[in-house]
Amino acid sequence: MNNRKNGNGIFSSVPNPIRKRVKTTGSGVVSADVLKRAENVIIKLADDYLDWAKSDLIRLQYTYEQLIENVDNRQENLDLMYTLVHDMKGQGGTFGYTLMTRVGDQLCRFIDHLDDTVSISLQDETIQIHIDAMRMVLTSKIRGDGGDLGKQVLKGIEAVQKKIRREKNK
Amino acid sequence: MADYDLKALHVLLIEDNINMRDMIKSVLFELGLRTITVAHDGDSAFREIKTTTIDLVLCDWVMKPINGPMFVKRIRRGKDSPNKYIPIIMLTGHTDIDKVIEARNLGINEFLAKPFTANKLYSRIKSVIENDRQFVDIESYFGPDRRRDRTIAYEGQERRKS
Numbered sequence: 001m002n003n004r005k006n007g008n009g010i011f012s013s014v015p016n017p018i019r020k021r022v023k024t025t026g027s028g029v030v031s032a033d034v035l036k037r038a039e040n041v042i043i044k045l046a047d048d049y050l051d052w053a054k055s056d057l058i059r060l061q062y063t064y065e066q067l068i069e070n071v072d073n074r075q076e077n078l079d080l081m082y083t084l085v086h087d088m089k090g091q092g093g094t095f096g097y098t099l100m101t102r103v104g105d106q107l108c109r110f111i112d113h114l115d116d117t118v119s120i121s122l123q124d125e126t127i128q129i130h131i132d133a134m135r136m137v138l139t140s141k142i143r144g145d146g147g148d149l150g151k152q153v154l155k156g157i158e159a160v161q162k163k164i165r166r167e168k169n170k
Numbered sequence: 171m172a173d174y175d176l177k178a179l180h181v182l183l184i185e186d187n188i189n190m191r192d193m194i195k196s197v198l199f200e201l202g203l204r205t206i207t208v209a210h211d212g213d214s215a216f217r218e219i220k221t222t223t224i225d226l227v228l229c230d231w232v233m234k235p236i237n238g239p240m241f242v243k244r245i246r247r248g249k250d251s252p253n254k255y256i257p258i259i260m261l262t263g264h265t266d267i268d269k270v271i272e273a274r275n276l277g278i279n280e281f282l283a284k285p286f287t288a289n290k291l292y293s294r295i296k297s298v299i300e301n302d303r304q305f306v307d308i309e310s311y312f313g314p315d316r317r318r319d320r321t322i323a324y325e326g327q328e329r330r331k332s
Contacts, residue, residue, distance in 0.1 A: 094287075101285070
């Protein structure tokens, strides 16, 4: 390994550890067919995704109920909700449910930027509206952006976001 | 970019969500990898690296109790790190530019934002294979050089030198 000092830093030329472990010839080289098969693994799992997401949604709704009931553990339950929603949002887009990703992304951002300028009741209402929207995506199997139904789902979220902006600007 | 036979690589996949973990494992298998170790969080992953020779780490961002960023920090800067140069690809649902910058500043090699595709994963692995990036050690950062191609000469004024 070669080290070179430059100002306050040290630049080290580290041998690329994995280049010598891979080959560029032979039958094992990743081809277009191999890549297609690998993409098909994901496509085939799209049906299973609905079942996974439904179980995640049940956990999410349960955590939401805990959030309301246990005032002392509010942050802990918010953190748990964030983890669940973050997973759901990542999976949604992967399996073609981009509206799920969009709703999940908005809920993650909401939880991430929560502060006490928004009342607890409005926080809870906002979270529930997002959960309802996610449920709608799953029960109606809304793939992609969902067309008109998708717009309707997002309209409900936009309405509660307007309410939050008004409360923050008071 | 060439294509590669990845069979000999030993990958450590750190992902707490069982469904995503199984899916990524299956995709890696289709891409030809045969040695895939899984860990559920950063802590068990760290123990794994201490006892096994791992070539490449695929690491999720949001995990409990030790998340992806905490794991990367411990690998890159921890006194007890068994391999601070190990290549790391961060997998995440975060797409905000500030999270991308945060990941880059942690010392990861590549960033893969979900939605996850086999193509994206393969291209990130290829990028790690093909990019010989120097490691930079300064007070505030330890990791691969964040400037992608140091062979391209910068022709403007070198303000930091003045």
